[in-house]
Amino acid sequence: MRRTVPVVLLTVAVLATAACTQTKSGSAEGGQSSGPVKIGLVTKTDTNPYFVKLRESAKAHAEKSGAELIAVAGKFDGDNEGQVAAIENLVQQGVKGILITPSNSTGILGALKQAKEKGVLVIALDTETDPKDAVDATYATNNTTAGELEGKYIKATLGSTPPRLLMMDGTPGGTVDEQRHRGFLQGMGLKDGDPAIIGAAPTNGDQNKAQAAMENLLQRDATVNAVYTLNEPAARGAVAALTAKGLAGKVAVGSIDGGCQGVADVKAGKYLATVMQFPKKMAEQGVDAVVTFAKDGKKPTGFQDTGAQLITDKPLPGLESKDTTWGSQNCWG
Amino acid sequence: MSAVDERSFRNRSAEAFLHNPALGPLAALILAMVVFSATTSTFLTVDNLSLVVQQSLVVATLALGQTLIVLTGGIDLANAAVMVLGTMVLARLVTEGSSSAVALVAGFVVCAMLGAISGGLVTMLNLPPFIVTLGMLTVVLAVGRLYSEGNSYPVTDNLLGVLGEGGYLFGQIKVTHGMTLAVVMFAITWYALTRTAWGRHVYALGNDPEAARLTGIHVGRTRFSVYLVAGVIYAFAAWQALGRIPNADPNAFQTGNLDSITAVVIGGTSLFGGRGSVMGTVVGALIVAVLRSGLTQAGIDSLYQDVATGVLVIAAVAFDQVVRRRSR
């Protein structure tokens, strides 16, 4: 028994000791009896580089502002249960504000409502909730605008050639997916159902799925000259399929995200352009908002656009853009 | 203490753990709670303890069904997928205008049928449970997504959401109907496993199916019944899930199967079958929720929380092995 029971007990003890240290260091930094302002960050997952950037930026900025950031994440995209538990635990913990990239907009409304009732400032980052007033404010890319920029650029590239368009969509029913899709078609001057759209497929923003989807679509119709992709992994998958068909360089491919790998892809000429979003800005503005709220009780409201920037090395007249050198300095991931 | 005395003392201790495999996990749970209470000011509050229990309900219910199957020496990878399909059926039927009672019955029938299919494949075709439920996982996930037609279904219905509601005990402690239901379910399952012949047969089956057959136990019938009962339990889990989050989402609970296995293993039930208890599973599910809550309160990021849970799983299995070796 002397040796066996402690196997489990020791584990818990070690973990708990880690907890102690963390708490102590936190309060030491604050230097006051109330401790530093605590901010909770709830992302969709821990693994996606976009959320990693969001977390790192928030953490760094919180430290600079003398606040303490606790980052919690769902286990996978769509982990409502995990996000709800995270919100509840953060509220128990006594955070001043919660920054959240909501997994499923309607899934977590109850928990957010309870958090607001307890006087916690709730800010959505990156993704809006539905309804929007479930949170105090939203700091996000205007995804419609981002889609529109991608669409305008592809349209300008094609010039007078009539488009033959394939669309690499995200997850059916996803808010971001739907907004980018709609914005892109606006930019192209097309409507859903237009015969110029010769095919579309859901990719979940996954490179493998996008590649397979593009391969299958090309089997059916290889007259494509323009490709919409929801994000850069989907773009990489699509380009791989196009290359295998010998269509690389003959098709205008655009994307959205502004990840460092995406910028590098554009630089390497794999696709023409991407539209960058700014998770760092979202994180920093979110942290600032909570710190301000803690100081003087002022709450931000509404939708705050954190901007979208077209990145390409082939600038076209009438479209404001930055080159990939600027892109690689400002990219995330 | 002489060497002989000490040895017999150790053997006796090991035997105490063999008889009550939930003792070790219980000690760990208490220790974790003591530590979090001492290191954070927010853990040991009535509100928070009620929350921790609410957070553990769905996984605990999934783990209850999982426990039955693991006790027979099997494993169920499809349980969360079955549950998610259950939530889809409940929510979509109500959204489309069925009465909530009809939707509930339909949800239970669907989950029970899926349990019966797994059980039938395992017993009649004698296929390994791992393979059968792996296949079921893929099929049921896909069916759930097809049935959802790409949507998630918010639940506003009173009966479907009722398990998330509740009253206050002594005016302070929030007790949801879901908690009450879980207590009743665990009590019934505990009774069935420890106080009826069926329960003894389940254990015997996990110990040694051939020995069970030779003693005249209807091995196939017992095994099938376990998968069927587990299916019904997953329907309850679906109901619990809607009580907690009133929204049926085909992409939810993707790791629910592994979470339930984690709770079962941390609770001291052996993956080799034949030993373990539902009490252990309760404790196992609570440990996971307590760690998640306590570590968050202590300001520890979620990646480290996963590390903690993973370490505990390995520790629990190591403990199981050590105890069994010591008793030899």
Add this chain to the structure above:
Amino acid sequence: MTPALTIPALQARGLVKRYGRVTAIDGADFDLYAGEVLAVVGDNGAGKSSLIKALSGALIPDEGTILLEGSETHFHSPLDARHAGIETVHQTLALAPAMDIATNLFLGREVRRTGPLGSVFRLLDRSAMREQAQRQLDALGIETVQHIGQLIETLSGGQRQAVAVARAAMFGSKMVIMDEPTAALGVKESRQVLDLIRRIRDRGLPVVLISHDMPQVFEIADRIHVHRLGRRTAVVRPADASMSQVVSLMTGALRPGDPDAPPNLVDT
């Protein structure tokens, strides 16, 4: 006691079992009398276990009859044989290691409470089972186990064997069949199991003992059934025969009726 004058507890005549072209049982006879230990010996492949399976319901013979206390019976499954009072101690023991002694003794034959607690709520009568199990162990003089709640996996090989034998003796009202009960045991533990077999016999329950251990067979058996090529070749008394004679009968080096063969108790 003259065996011929009493009705055998179990009798078989002309049993045949074929698997395709292989004949596992080739017209075998069998007699077991009340209150005796009958050893069944034979070379590997002689068909001992097929014979025993036929007697315990684990296989259904193609031809021949089985008479239980003089009346013809047909076993369709091991359960049939068990219901008829024939218990088998398998070489694997068929015990659940993580369960206690009392539970194992009643496995598959649990006793429920009387009244609605038992019939509606299926509540087991655990104290009754424990008491009965303790009485059984006491009656058989199994003292090496400390208490009835010990888990099987904490017992020694001999103790486990004793539990399996106790279970068979408890439910076997007509006879107990034991398949190599001492094969996995040391000298001391084998001795204890042999004592146990004697005590079961002394309580009036006949025992069929399948064994390879000749000294043991000669020590405990009242009669020895020699099996060869799928049938009974001879039955001898240990007092009338030597070990080497029995071995010769098993291998066919000696035939019943040969001048130097021991007296055969049956016609073959």
